Amino acid sequence: MKSIFITLCLALTTLSAQAEDQIERMTADKMQSYKVANINWKDEPLLPKGAKSALILGDPSKPGVFIAWLKFPPNYPIPAHTHPYTEVITVLKGKLGNGMGEVLDKNKGETLKVGESFVLPASHAHYVWTEKEETIVELIATGPWDISYSNPKDDPRKK
Template identity: 65%
Template sequence: MRLLLASAIVLAFTASAQADSALSIERMATDQAQNFELGSIDWKDEALLPKGAKSALLIGDPSKPGVFLAYLKFPPNYEIPAHTHPFTEVVTVLKGTVWNGHGEKLDRSKGDELDVGASFTLPAEHAHYLWNEEETVVLLTATGPWNIKYTNPDDDPRGKD
């Protein structure tokens, strides 16, 4: 009887996890086939990041629950101070080189160098920072509702000119 009960519980959790997975994929669904090429992207200033960053939303809606994809472009010698996000994210380098560091304060002596084709994952609420030396473009794959919380509130560019 205990074995039967344990099996039923495992099956219930498995079915629930599969349903959640299907919901995430459905929320990312698109109604049209599209190609995205870096040379023809309509870049916009990215208000959540320090001045100079540009973004282009490819699919999904970062303000709503579900997966979204966005390109982020950073000018040379750019830094994103230490911050966290509410959900896991995956970053893939498409152009240039970035350094990804972990901790509550940007420290250029402690980052991992990542070249074109490299990806990294960041767990929810994990303090991290990024910098580069040359223009860089990354693909951000994340879950909404997306936000950024700077570990030092003075680093937050929102509401500043």
């Protein structure tokens, strides 16, 4: 019995070390400030046309935590979708509507203001929208990041 316990402990230690090696850690090489006026925004191909993104830290295509800013124009909807891992969204500028479910319904959501956040569990269907003003949010998530639209016709990668 004692040898089984020791073998199990050694196996768990080895598995834990292997799992740690597979997760890229979020690190920075230098101190850097980010100001909206100086951000190099790029079109975000995973979202409907009009969204822009800027990677702050990490790599969303690899395992590990990353931080990105997303910029949405006024009156911009992102249809219902899911992500493979948990996300944290914080509003930096403007307002962001947020709702849960398989179909975008602004009447069933809430509006978040600057400084407010929501946490979204993995594989949880949700949708977001903006109203009359440009909105910028900070996304903190785990990669590899992806998006699966509830209605495949909403996927901009298929258009």
